[in-house]
Amino acid sequence: MIFRGFGKRRYPPEIEERIPPGQTLTEKWPILTYGRVPRFNPQTWDLRVTGLVEEEKRWTYEEFMALPRTKVTADIHCVTTWSLLGSEWEGVSVRELLRDVRIKPEARYVMQHCDGGYTTNLPLDIFLDDDVLLCYRRNGEDITPDHGWPLRLVVPKRYFWKSAKWVRSLEFMARDQLGFWENLGYNNNADPWQEERFS
Numbered sequence: 001m002i003f004r005g006f007g008k009r010r011y012p013p014e015i016e017e018r019i020p021p022g023q024t025l026t027e028k029w030p031i032l033t034y035g036r037v038p039r040f041n042p043q044t045w046d047l048r049v050t051g052l053v054e055e056e057k058r059w060t061y062e063e064f065m066a067l068p069r070t071k072v073t074a075d076i077h078c079v080t081t082w083s084l085l086g087s088e089w090e091g092v093s094v095r096e097l098l099r100d101v102r103i104k105p106e107a108r109y110v111m112q113h114c115d116g117g118y119t120t121n122l123p124l125d126i127f128l129d130d131d132v133l134l135c136y137r138r139n140g141e142d143i144t145p146d147h148g149w150p151l152r153l154v155v156p157k158r159y160f161w162k163s164a165k166w167v168r169s170l171e172f173m174a175r176d177q178l179g180f181w182e183n184l185g186y187n188n189n190a191d192p193w194q195e196e197r198f199s
């Protein structure tokens with residue numbers, strides 16, 4: 001570790017206050033995948049918005065990559081206790097993606113569906129926050145297949161399992177439904193600051 005000699009603190013206070021309870025900093029970005037890395041075919045890839053919207057939408061890879069991009073600097077926290085601070089994530093903000101999508105008023109939750117079958121759910125107030133990104137680059141480099149290339153979510157306010165890799169569709173729902181890890185006992189709210197790891 002690069003910081004030493006701060007007495008009881010492991011890091012300077014401005015770093016320490018960014019580390020949620022029970023977390024340890026990492027400098028390398030670990031890979032956590034259940035199952036295999038799906039193959040990406042730009043010819044057949046698409047991203048869909050489905051469920052409780054006035055009109056379902058679909059973007060081809062080319063269409064998606066032409067959307068206005070943005071950068072968000074954010075910390076991420078994995079439930080397995082590593083935290084990675086200060087990455088610059090680049091992609092399309094969820095708000096930008098949904099700019100012309102009319103979400104029905106009864107929609108309260110969203111399910112992220114991935115290539116390979118992984119799912120994870122979020123309430124809309126978290127999902128539609130301005131720091132939530134459909135991400136394809138980190139610190140100026142394309143993310144690798146292991147990390148979700150060509151497209152993943154980055155949802156900084158929740159444990160990182162709520163950030164789907166290889167995302168292919170976003171389904172708007174009136175009632176909450178549990179995703180893959182949520183079904184296996186992970187905490188549905190997943191706020192690292194409340195240490196909501198398991199239920």
Ligand SMILES: Nc1nc2c(c(=O)[nH]1)N[C@H]1C(S)=C(S)[C@@H](COP(=O)(O)O)O[C@H]1N2
Nearest residue numbers: 030031032033034114118147160161163165
């Ligand atoms: N499709 C998919 N998305 C996923 C996962 C997965 O197994 N499949 N793992 C989740 C978990 S548990 C974590 S901690 C993060 C890990 O992302 P990383 O491998 O890029 O660090 O992705 C999340 N998104």
Ligand SMILES: [Mo]
Nearest residue numbers: 032078079161
């Ligand atoms: Mo995780």
